[in-house]
Amino acid sequence: MTILVIAEHDNVTLKAVTLNTLSAAQKLDGEIHVLVAGYNARSVADTAANVAGIAKVLLADAPQLGKGLAENVEATVLLVAKKYTHIMLPATAYGRNIAPRIAAKLDVAQLSEIIAVVSIDTFDRLIYGGHVIATVQSADLIKVITVRAAAFDPVAADGGNAPVQTINAAPALSSVSFIKRELTKLERPELTSAKIIVSGGRGLGSREHYEKILGPLADKLGAALGASRAAVDAGYVSNDYQVGQTGKIVAPQLYIAIGISGAIQHLAGIKDSKIIVAINHDPEAPIYNIADYSLVGDLFILIPELINAL
Numbered sequence: 001m002t003i004l005v006i007a008e009h010d011n012v013t014l015k016a017v018t019l020n021t022l023s024a025a026q027k028l029d030g031e032i033h034v035l036v037a038g039y040n041a042r043s044v045a046d047t048a049a050n051v052a053g054i055a056k057v058l059l060a061d062a063p064q065l066g067k068g069l070a071e072n073v074e075a076t077v078l079l080v081a082k083k084y085t086h087i088m089l090p091a092t093a094y095g096r097n098i099a100p101r102i103a104a105k106l107d108v109a110q111l112s113e114i115i116a117v118v119s120i121d122t123f124d125r126l127i128y129g130g131h132v133i134a135t136v137q138s139a140d141l142i143k144v145i146t147v148r149a150a151a152f153d154p155v156a157a158d159g160g161n162a163p164v165q166t167i168n169a170a171p172a173l174s175s176v177s178f179i180k181r182e183l184t185k186l187e188r189p190e191l192t193s194a195k196i197i198v199s200g201g202r203g204l205g206s207r208e209h210y211e212k213i214l215g216p217l218a219d220k221l222g223a224a225l226g227a228s229r230a231a232v233d234a235g236y237v238s239n240d241y242q243v244g245q246t247g248k249i250v251a252p253q254l255y256i257a258i259g260i261s262g263a264i265q266h267l268a269g270i271k272d273s274k275i276i277v278a279i280n281h282d283p284e285a286p287i288y289n290i291a292d293y294s295l296v297g298d299l300f301i302l303i304p305e306l307i308n309a310l
Ligand SMILES: Cc1cc2nc3c(=O)[nH]c(=O)nc-3n(C[C@H](O)[C@H](O)[C@H](O)COP(=O)(O)OP(=O)(O)OC[C@H]3O[C@@H](n4cnc5c(N)ncnc54)[C@H](O)[C@@H]3O)c2cc1C
Pocket: 200, 201, 202, 203, 204, 227, 228, 229, 230, 231, 242, 243, 244, 245, 246, 247, 248, 258, 259, 260, 261, 262, 263, 264, 265, 266, 269, 279, 280, 281, 282, 285, 297, 298, 299, 300
């Protein structure tokens, strides 16, 4: 049994979610290879080679792989795919973009966003917004799997010494070209890897309040900022901040939900948080059903008091 993990990276650094994906791969108890598909990405391959428990790193280095275009990465993966029993990617925008293309071309069913490895062909995944765990078994010869990072502790980033083997990249596809990328510049930690998240909902009332009330608290705690979909839809912040079923799935040490009611779609994104603190003036708010600490009151009074007390 040989498993291929597709590394997520920016040609310079290996993204932390790759370590969570490797953790899921290690549960399969097979030989693990990592594919780094990029351009001038040798440093990423070297970083991956240092990760404990990896047998080999494959490096496909070519200009057409530099921007992470799913079509070109998929074509390169397909050159080696048949050698593997499992192909695993993180269930991020990157992995979700590439995995279905690989699965379709291999004519297999994709196993999406697994949260546990039961056996070599059986996996758990959440359905109905995280309320039901489905245990799914695949009879496909090659299993294409995306992994929910929050469900697997990352493997150690060092302790390994795998060889790096250069492989050919598939030729650039003429049907796709890179035009531009707009990146949000973050002054605070990134949401999916943050240890503390301060998240705001519709209760904040406006974009100005969101930044004025939550910004100082996040800075005091060294936290990332997040938001409910209602806050995003109301224009308080852009949708990169959205936490939940159709936003980002997070698993910080501490999640502080402020002016968020606790709709199931929001809870689906935060349920793996170690400690949840809820601040809401409605004592009946559903968020209190899963909160470890509940503070009932007006956020416009409580948050400044909290900041002063910290
Ligand atoms: C298919 C689908 C997917 C969805 N995906 C997501 C998703 O990924 N993420 C997500 O978040 N939602 C998602 N939603 C939307 C979700 O159902 C809720 O509508 C949304 O989460 C509500 O956001 P909210 O809690 O900020 O707003 P509300 O439900 O309006 O809650 C606001 C809360 O603020 C409190 N409040 C108001 N003023 C104050 C004050 N001064 N002090 C203290 N508390 C105050 C209120 O008591 C209330 O509990 C999805 C919905 C659908 C149908």
